[in-house]
Amino acid sequence: MAQPQNIIAIVYDYDRTLSPRSMQDDVIFHKIGVESEEFWGRVNRLRADKAYEDELAWIRLLLENTAFRRFSNRDLEGLGRGLGFYPGVPEVFQELGHVLGDEKYSRHGVTLEHYIVTSGLKAVLAGSSLNRHIEGIFGCELDEDDEGKVFWPKRIISHTAKTQYLFRITKGLEYVDLSRDVNDHMPEAERRIPFRNMLYIGDGPTDVPCFAVITSRGGRALAVYDPGIRASFETCMALREAQRVDEIAEADYRRDTHLRRLMEHYVERMADRIVAEQQSEHESRIIQAPRHG
Numbered sequence: 639m640a641q642p643q644n645i646i647a648i649v650y651d652y653d654r655t656l657s658p659r660s661m662q663d664d665v666i667f668h669k670i671g672v673e674s675e676e677f678w679g680r681v682n683r684l685r686a687d688k689a690y691e692d693e694l695a696w697i698r699l700l701l702e703n704t705a706f707r708r709f710s711n712r713d714l715e716g717l718g719r720g721l722g723f724y725p726g727v728p729e730v731f732q733e734l735g736h737v738l739g740d741e742k743y744s745r746h747g748v749t750l751e752h753y754i755v756t757s758g759l760k761a762v763l764a765g766s767s768l769n770r771h772i773e774g775i776f777g778c779e780l781d782e783d784d785e786g787k788v789f790w791p792k793r794i795i796s797h798t799a800k801t802q803y804l805f806r807i808t809k810g811l812e813y814v815d816l817s818r819d820v821n822d823h824m825p826e827a828e829r830r831i832p833f834r835n836m837l838y839i840g841d842g843p844t845d846v847p848c849f850a851v852i853t854s855r856g857g858r859a860l861a862v863y864d865p866g867i868r869a870s871f872e873t874c875m876a877l878r879e880a881q882r883v884d885e886i887a888e889a890d891y892r893r894d895t896h897l898r899r900l901m902e903h904y905v906e907r908m909a910d911r912i913v914a915e916q917q918s919e920h921e922s923r924i925i926q927a928p929r930h931g
């Protein structure tokens with residue numbers, strides 16, 4: 639069945655996009671007696687010496703830690719309450735909705751949804767204050783043993799696998815159910831949120847596959863940098879110069895910042911286009927009507 643396609647989605651990476659630190663550094667390491675530099679050094683050695691994928695390397699090292707193995711997924715959710723974010727998060731999720739408060743948009747039922755696709759742990763984000771503003775969170779997931787303690791990865795979202803979740807978002811809420819095969823064919827008109835109604839926000843090379851999926855299909859992409867880290871800015875500039883993203887901005891989501899204005903701008907332009915599409919479709923139906931009458 640054809641969809642009204644009047645939903646706009648903003649899809650966010652998590653680490654260094656919504657937060658200045660990785661969730662491991664932020665809330666996990668100090669609970670399990672791990673020293674950050676040493677841990678990531680071991681991750682790098684597994685990658686270099688044994689060609690591990692990044693996510694499998696850090697999940698293996700966490701699950702080898704006896705203190706971490708005492709956690710349940712519920713415990714990981716509890717850690718999520720301690721996460722720190724860039725300025726303006728999570729307020730931005732609610733405040734951005736006001737852009738669509740204008741009658742010209744509400745008349746056409748234009749709405750905004752937020753999604754997070756991360757290579758970090760979903761459980762940690764699910765327990766954070768972001769959760770209640772977010773339509774869907776996709777991330778790595780751990781299974782629990784008979785005693786209810788985490789012991790094995792049941793879902794790994796590597797940075798190349800992140801794009802699969804963009805297809806789940808475009809196809810609709812039933813595809814947020816991960817038991818459903820995302821490769822089912824679905825015609826454009828039946829998609830709940832077409833890619834041209836999506837804005838993706840990320841921070842670096844690990845987001846390039848997502849930037850490419852979105853921008854090649856008419857959506858928009860922004861790269862954000864940490865103003866305190868020069869290399870972060872240079873990474874974003876390189877993405878901009880390679881035309882991977884439409885714009886770059888400092889990761890400050892507060893009102894009246896450059897990033898906030900860009901987000902509002904893209905949401906408004908998408909909303910205007912949705913309204914124009916609905917009006918022209920309505921007019922073409924009126925014009926056609928006498929011929930059938």
Ligand SMILES: [Mg+2]
Nearest residue numbers: 651653654841
């Ligand atoms: Mg990131």
